[in-house]
Amino acid sequence: MNPLELYRVVRLIRRFEERAIELVRSGEIVGGIHPYIGQEAIAAGVCGALRTDDIITSTHRGHGHVLAKGADPVRMMAELAGRVTGLNKGRGGSMHAADFGLGIFGANGIVGAGGAIAAGAAWARRYQGGDQVAVSFFGDGAVSQGVLLEAFNLAGLWNVPVIFVCENNGYATTMPVEGGVAGTILGRGEAFGMPSVQVDGMDPAVVYEAAAEAVARARAGEGPSLIECMTYRFDAHHTFEHKARLNYRSEEELATGRSRDPLDIAGARLSTEDREAADAAIEELLAEAVRFACASPKPDPADAMDHLYATGLRARTGASA
Amino acid sequence: MPRLSYLKALNRCLGDEMARDENVVVMGEDIGVGVAGVTTGMLDRYGARRVIDMPLSEQAFTSFATGAAMAGLRPVIEFQIPSLLFLTFEQIANQAHKFALMTGGQTSVPVTYLVPGSGSRTGWAGQHSDHPYGLFAHVGVKTLVPATPSDAYGLFASAIRDDDPVVIFAPAGALGVRADVDYADLQPVPIGVGTVHRPGTDVTVVAIGHLVQTALAVAEELASEVSIEVFDPRSVYPFDWEGLAASVARTGRLVVVDDSNRSCGIGAEILATAAEEMRLAAPPKRVTRPDGAVLPFALELDQAVQPSKDQLVTAIRAVMKS
Ligand SMILES: Cc1ncc(C[n+]2csc(CCOP(=O)(O)OP(=O)(O)O)c2C)c(N)n1
Numbered sequence: 001m002n003p004l005e006l007y008r009v010v011r012l013i014r015r016f017e018e019r020a021i022e023l024v025r026s027g028e029i030v031g032g033i034h035p036y037i038g039q040e041a042i043a044a045g046v047c048g049a050l051r052t053d054d055i056i057t058s059t060h061r062g063h064g065h066v067l068a069k070g071a072d073p074v075r076m077m078a079e080l081a082g083r084v085t086g087l088n089k090g091r092g093g094s095m096h097a098a099d100f101g102l103g104i105f106g107a108n109g110i111v112g113a114g115g116a117i118a119a120g121a122a123w124a125r126r127y128q129g130g131d132q133v134a135v136s137f138f139g140d141g142a143v144s145q146g147v148l149l150e151a152f153n154l155a156g157l158w159n160v161p162v163i164f165v166c167e168n169n170g171y172a173t174t175m176p177v178e179g180g181v182a183g184t185i186l187g188r189g190e191a192f193g194m195p196s197v198q199v200d201g202m203d204p205a206v207v208y209e210a211a212a213e214a215v216a217r218a219r220a221g222e223g224p225s226l227i228e229c230m231t232y233r234f235d236a237h238h239t240f241e242h243k244a245r246l247n248y249r250s251e252e253e254l255a256t257g258r259s260r261d262p263l264d265i266a267g268a269r270l271s272t273e274d275r276e277a278a279d280a281a282i283e284e285l286l287a288e289a290v291r292f293a294c295a296s297p298k299p300d301p302a303d304a305m306d307h308l309y310a311t312g313l314r315a316r317t318g319a320s321a
Numbered sequence: 322m323p324r325l326s327y328l329k330a331l332n333r334c335l336g337d338e339m340a341r342d343e344n345v346v347v348m349g350e351d352i353g354v355g356v357a358g359v360t361t362g363m364l365d366r367y368g369a370r371r372v373i374d375m376p377l378s379e380q381a382f383t384s385f386a387t388g389a390a391m392a393g394l395r396p397v398i399e400f401q402i403p404s405l406l407f408l409t410f411e412q413i414a415n416q417a418h419k420f421a422l423m424t425g426g427q428t429s430v431p432v433t434y435l436v437p438g439s440g441s442r443t444g445w446a447g448q449h450s451d452h453p454y455g456l457f458a459h460v461g462v463k464t465l466v467p468a469t470p471s472d473a474y475g476l477f478a479s480a481i482r483d484d485d486p487v488v489i490f491a492p493a494g495a496l497g498v499r500a501d502v503d504y505a506d507l508q509p510v511p512i513g514v515g516t517v518h519r520p521g522t523d524v525t526v527v528a529i530g531h532l533v534q535t536a537l538a539v540a541e542e543l544a545s546e547v548s549i550e551v552f553d554p555r556s557v558y559p560f561d562w563e564g565l566a567a568s569v570a571r572t573g574r575l576v577v578v579d580d581s582n583r584s585c586g587i588g589a590e591i592l593a594t595a596a597e598e599m600r601l602a603a604p605p606k607r608v609t610r611p612d613g614a615v616l617p618f619a620l621e622l623d624q625a626v627q628p629s630k631d632q633l634v635t636a637i638r639a640v641m642k643s
């Protein structure tokens with residue numbers, strides 16, 4: 001994979017998140033976000049190994065996955081700002097951003113919920129005669145969810161072309177991995193017969209290599225894989241933490257964790273000119289994203305229950321006339 | 322008198338109950354650090370043996386608490402978000418709730434499930450904004466929705482001391498409510514007993530949780546036009562039918578404001594029981610979420626789906642006309 005392209009995606013996600021945090025602070029984005037900062041190499045590397053018609057499911061910390069899979073950052077920013085021009089018409093926000101045209105089956109507010117959905121979607125493509133694969137991203141916290149392990153079992157049983165990508169950032173909110181996970185994460189994959197590898201999640205090229213191998217296997221009908229990407233969350237669990245100081249990571253730990261930055265790792269492989277040109281283009285794109293998001297119309301409250309049913313069934317309102 | 326917030330009242334109650342009874346232990350996610358605010362300070366006071374930070378295994382730890390309860394403990398579970406009740410519905414509705422009857426009364430399951438921050442959290446969208454107290458009332462699990470700091474304290478205490486499973490919903494919209502309280506007055510509040518927050522003679526407004534404040538504001542605003550009695554059931558199951566009947570006997574008119582879905586919500590049950598058993602001078606009305614509501618993300622839409630002050634005013638005026 002072209003180092004410039006990997007860098008571009010890492011940089012886009014980093015700056016997107018930084019601009020989004022500004023909009024959280026200014027109140028344009030309500031409800032806050034779970035910043036992906038520090039983990040960008042994983043989304044960039046994995047999605048770099050996918051085709052447009054492959055499928056992903058994402059998490060509460062989903063902006064990076066959605067962007068790396070190709071969603072328009074402009075419409076993504078509008079979604080976070082709750083505008084009708086957003087990916088989900090302002091109905092989903094940060095935790096539900098989706099673009100089905102690009103195989104993005106949605107961020108998800110429930111930890112561990114995406115694994116079985118990805119497996120089912122991958123299985124359906126195979127049923128339909130396609131060679132697409134699906135990727136489910138999830139955190140280290142999600143490996144404690146029953147439904148995820150049940151999905152591992154189904155995928156293993158039926159050779160489903162799904163790749164389970166665990167982003168081990170050391171914590172589930174404030175719970176360290178050592179406090180929440182008995183045995184190992186890789187051991188969970190191995191127990192269900194899946195090839196399972198642990199890789200450096202800070203280097204997009206390394207992630208890409210591992211993902212490409214797993215994707216090739218899945219496409220060839222050789223079944224599911226688990227990739228555990230070791231990473232670190234540089235920012236808050238959620239932006240609420242910017243106000244509420246929660247003491248669970250020491251300053252020393254934070255400094256060490258942030259010392260290997262995917263942006264530097266990917267950037268070091270480029271010429272200065274290439275890097276500067278990529279940065280400038282991203283700045284311009286994100287300036288447009290913020291401008292567009294803030295200028296776009298807000299939804300009409302009368303339409304609040306639109307899209308509730310695929311058939312157009314209208315729900316009774318909550319107040320009688 | 323000290324000013325106590327609703328959240329601090331829950332925190333204070335938990336500390337007091339843990340001091341009172343060694344068998345009370347608390348389980349949940351991020352409770353050591355105290356992300357939700359209910360368990361703040363508990364780890365320092367009671368240690369990791371009684372304040373147990375859980376991995377993201379809600380289904381397991383919910384039934385883990387059931388097992389511990391049947392073995393003699395009184396676990397309190399803090400659920401970080403309301404939708405975890407959907408995830409653990411089997412463990413609560415089909416396990417914890419059923420053991421007493423199925424075993425012919427051999428056992429009991431004294432677990433308290435606390436949801437601090439139920440209902441809309443302002444911009445947390447579809448999967449984090451449910452307020453499913455009606456669901457538990459329907460199943461018959463004891464279900465409490467305190468509205469004030471002292472009721473939060475008192476109902477939480479009663480829940481912990483109760484021998485059955487009890488779900489207690491602390492609405493996101495109520496967590497910041499503050500009141501002057503004398504700490505000596507903080508006592509268990511009996512389950513199944515409602516309260517009249519404001520007496521009136523023309524219409525009874527039944528309000529639940531954070532909507533009690535809305536109803537009180539409306540009662541004040543309309544004071545020159547109509548005399549509103551604000552009745553807060555506090556427990557939605559078991560429900561204080563006698564208290565409601567006494568109020569309706571005074572006013573003859575009834576409006577319910579209920580932040581749940583319309584079909585089969587507790588508002589529907591209140592209207593049905595009133596129609597069957599009480600004398601009403603006018604058809605009753607309810608203000609609820611729409612049928613099958615999923616809260617959309619954008620703030621304008623999120624708010625449009627929740628019962629509003631304006632809708633309540635309209636409903637009150639409508640029952641006064643007929
Ligand atoms: C099933 C479930 N339990 C709890 C929560 C609340 N919650 C949201 S994110 C989170 C931590 C998730 O940790 P991890 O899977 O490691 O992902 P990370 O946040 O580190 O990216 C928790 C507890 C939830 N959304 N869903």
Ligand SMILES: [Mg+2]
Nearest residue numbers: 139140171172
């Ligand atoms: Mg994590």
